[in-house]
Amino acid sequence: MGGLLLVYGLLRFILMSRFGRVVVAIRENETRAQLIGYDPRLFKLLAFVIGAGIAGLAGCLYVNWAGYISPGVFALTMSAQAIIFVLVGGLGTLLGPILGAVLIQWLINTIGxxxxxxxxxxLGIILVAFVLLFPKGIVPLVQAAIQQALTLRKRNVGSPLLADADPLQSGAE
Structure with missing residues (x-):
């Protein structure tokens, strides 16, 4: 748990830095970032190195926890699970893959x-369902719902009559 919090804090710090903002800009529109003057290849390489370091740390922690390692442990199933974690939790978020991993592992343990x-x-059913129904994942879906609720609340705060009015009763008479 400490390693997770440490990596999460490090990634949050990186995203708030200039480097993180450039990487997000490259993700959003690589051509625009290149026209501004950033070298996307360099920033992608550095982001890949950071990801590889985190993967190495995760591998070390796994070996320490399991006490055993072989190439068969990280077969196609484990790789597919990591992709499903990200898809279920939410692409482009830090909290999404964590939430996705917890939910999917809980579900796998319950089903197993x-x-x-x-x-x-x-897992296959979950993958297909999320790709078709919720392509952005849970966290962006919840964020959008909260944002929409706050926007509606802001609109109704200015007009107390509209906030209390029943929309079904307004045109009845």
């Missing part, structure tokens, strides 16, 4: 304990 459904089949 019951023995009624193969966990691989369950």
């Amino acid at each position: 304990d019951q023995g009624t459904v193969d966990p691989g089949l369950g």
Whole structure:
């Protein structure tokens, strides 16, 4: 848990720095960032190095926890799970993959304990459902809902009559 908080804090710090803002700008529009004067190849390389360092740390922690490592441990299933974690939690967020990992692991453990459904089949269904129904993931979906609720509340604060009015009763008479 300490490693997770440390990496999360480090990534949050990096995103608030000039380097992080440039990487986000490159993600959003690489051509525009290049026209402004940034070298996207250099920033992508540095972002990849940071990601590789975090992956190395995760591998070290996994070996320490499991006490065993082999290439079979990180087969296609583990790689697919990591992608599903990100898709379920939310692309472009830091909190999304953490939330996705917790939810999916809880679901896999629950399904695996019951023995009624193969966990691989369950992961496939979740992957297809999120790609088709919620392509941005849970965290961006919740953020958009909260933003929409705040916007509606702001509009209704200025007019107390509209806030208390029942929309079904307004045209009845």
